Amino acid sequence: MSQMSLFSAEIEDPAIADLAGLLAAQGQSVHTSWGARVSVVVADQWRADEICDEIRGAGLEAEIVESEEGKPIARTEANPRITALHRAWTTGAVKSVPEGWTPTPHALRLWTLAGGRPDGAHYVLGLDPTAPETYAPLSTALMRTGIAPTLIGTRGGNPGLRISNRKRITRLAETVGIAPDGAPTGEWPVG
Known part of the structure; x- marks a missing residue:
């Protein structure tokens, strides 16, 4: 029988600051006259659905639209309450x-939803291929949670932080909580 971690995303509700997990992946933020908006293109509908649920849990409106390539885009409303997050993540x-x-925990869950993927016996948290200067700081940030990753794919179009070793993958799984509805078997980290 597994025990829920005291640091699990299942313990408390998401907050606006947790949307940083989308920005850690391939998410983007833009500032408009109505406030900032965070959006992320994802590979699967189940990911977009769960991201929107997390956004709503943080007290914001969310919607799913389709990219020009036919991929789902989960995004927040433009809201002044997101402006501080946008400014913190933009130079x-x-x-x-x-x-x-x-x-x-919720930021890590959103990062996993936006860009997490299995890689054989490992698990990878995706990075933004257009923002290579974020890779080292994100690796360090993940280490602060007790999960030491390895940077992979920097020469290709699919960079990520690979988590190896059962103990680290279990730590990730305990932190991000249970798999969302609709997630195919093997797509979500399991301890």
Whole structure:
């Protein structure tokens, strides 16, 4: 019988700051006259559905639209309450990781939803291929949660932080909580 971790995403509700998990992956933020918006293109509908549930859990409106390539895009409403997050994750017009950022359980869950994938016996948290300057700070941020990753795929179009070893994958699984409805077997980290 498994025991729920005291640091699990299942313990408390998501907060607006947790949307940083989408930005740790391939998510983007933009600022408009109505406030900031966070959006992320994902590979699967179940991912978009669960991301929108997490966004709503943080007290924001969410919607799913379709990219030009036919992929689902989960996004927040434009809202002034997201502006601080946008500013923290932007230097000029470039995505940047705030100094000392450590992903909360919900931020890690959103990162896993946006860009998590199995890789044989390993699990990979995807990174933004357009923001290579975020890779080292995100690796360090993940280490702060007790999960030491290896950076992979930097020369290709599919960069990520690979989590190896059963203990680290179990730590990730305990932190991000149970698999969302609709997630195919093997797509979600399991301890």
